[in-house]
Structure formats: structure tokens, C-alpha cells
Amino acid sequence: MTLYVVKEECDFRYLGTSGELQFAVLLVAYGFICHAEVAVVHASLTRLALATSPATAFANLSLTLTVRNKNWAMSVRNTQAEPHEADYSFDDQRFKRVRLTDEGSTRPAGKTQANHLVSDADSAYVALGNAGVEFKEENKTGVFQVEVALSGEIRYEVHTSPKCKFLAICPLKLQLTPPGTPAVLFQKVKCKLAPPDKNCL
Known part of the structure; x- marks a missing residue:
């Protein structure tokens, strides 16, 4: 064989x-175990502003994030302890957290789930870091580097593996498009998975 x-x-x-x-x-x-494939297939940033006193972020970000279960016989279940959540950050400072799934929800074998997220972050506290130097530089061009981190805890059904931590990092480069301006074509971004725990290989 x-x-x-x-x-x-x-x-x-x-x-x-x-x-x-x-x-x-x-x-x-x-x-x-075949680990998930995560991608951002669409994203739009219509607002990103920072105030210095107090340090506050104002952002309108919408995106479509897909998660594909590449196992063709095993479904994946989110644990009760940690449902999947997406953290949005700029210059390593988180300004928004969005829940994608509820505790105990299941991702069927071989299926791809699309999550459409629309977020308004008004008056979200952020630590500017370097007095907002990075924001000032990127604001000149209107192109911002925003990171989306999808995290949670999962268990592979019909398998002896324990609960497994899950983390996918999606670096996005977004053109600011205020309402009334032409939409910008978005190139699909494949997210990078963090190395799995040794018991979840």
C-alpha cells in the first residue's frame, strides 16, 4: 500500500x-486533521479617524470573512469556553472586537462558511503609540494597514484530539472610501494560521 x-x-x-x-x-x-482555511474576500473602510484627547478611534469597517473546513469527514465545533471572535487593530492597537459564532456552533465537514461583518467603532479607546505617528503617515495616502485576527477554541468531532486553540491573522491594506466615493476593488487575502498545539497536528 x-x-x-x-x-x-x-x-x-x-x-x-x-x-x-x-x-x-x-x-x-x-x-x-486538516486545519481550516481562512480568507477575507471583501473589505471596505469608509471611516478611520483618531482623536488624541482622549485617545479614541472612530472606524467604519465592513468585510466578508470565509472559513473553510477542509476535513471531508469531520465537522468542527466551537467550544463553550471560547467562541470565534475577530479583533480589528491598527498599529498593534485593537479598536474593535466582533463575534462570529456562538458557543457550541458547528462547522460541517467540507463546507465553507461566509461571515459578513459590518462594524462601527465610535469612541473606542486606543493607545495611540508614538503619538499616532503611523496614523498620520498613512492618513496622507488614505491607505491604511488594518489587521484582523480571528481566534477561538475548537474541537474536531469524531477525533481523539483535545480542545485546540485557533488563531488566524489577516493583514489588510485598505483604501479609505468615504460614502459617495467610488468603490475600490479588493484583492482576496489569505490569512495565516498560527502553528497548532502539538496535540492538534
Whole structure:
């Protein structure tokens, strides 16, 4: 029996007899974890402003974030302790947190879920850092680097793995488009997953 496994791509290829094939199918279905694929497929920033006294952020950001369960036999369940949440930050300072899923919600095997998030962050406290130097520089061009961090705790169903921490970082470069201005074409951004715990490989 020859079984080729490329976990990063969840690419499984098999050559062997029918009996070996049945074993291989079960092994691939339940013996390996394929980690999620996260991407931002659309994002729009219509407002981003900072006030210095007190340090306050004002932002209107909408985005569509997709999460794909690449396992074709195992669903993924969010734990009761930590549902999936998205943190928005600028210059390493968080200015908004949005909940994507409720505790205990399930992501079916092989499915992609799209989350449409529309956020208004008025009067959100931020620590400007360097007196807002980065904001002043990016405000000159109207292009802002905003980071979206998706985090939570999950459990792979029908698997012996423990609860697993989940973190995906999505660096976005957004053109400010105030209401009434032409929309800007957004290029899909694939998010980077943090290395999994050793028990969740």
C-alpha cells in the first residue's frame, strides 16, 4: 500500500488493493486533521479617524470573512469556553472586537462558511503609540494597514484530539472610501494560521 499525505494541502493520493483502500479511506478521514482555511474576500473602510484627547478611534469597517473546513469527514465545533471572535487593530492597537459564532456552533465537514461583518467603532479607546505617528503617515495616502485576527477554541468531532486553540491573522491594506466615493476593488487575502498545539497536528 502506498499512501501519500500532504497535510498542509490535505492532498491524499492512494495506490493499492480494495481492502487497503478501505483502510486508507478511514485513515485519511479520521486519522489526520486538516486545519481550516481562512480568507477575507471583501473589505471596505469608509471611516478611520483618531482623536488624541482622549485617545479614541472612530472606524467604519465592513468585510466578508470565509472559513473553510477542509476535513471531508469531520465537522468542527466551537467550544463553550471560547467562541470565534475577530479583533480589528491598527498599529498593534485593537479598536474593535466582533463575534462570529456562538458557543457550541458547528462547522460541517467540507463546507465553507461566509461571515459578513459590518462594524462601527465610535469612541473606542486606543493607545495611540508614538503619538499616532503611523496614523498620520498613512492618513496622507488614505491607505491604511488594518489587521484582523480571528481566534477561538475548537474541537474536531469524531477525533481523539483535545480542545485546540485557533488563531488566524489577516493583514489588510485598505483604501479609505468615504460614502459617495467610488468603490475600490479588493484583492482576496489569505490569512495565516498560527502553528497548532502539538496535540492538534
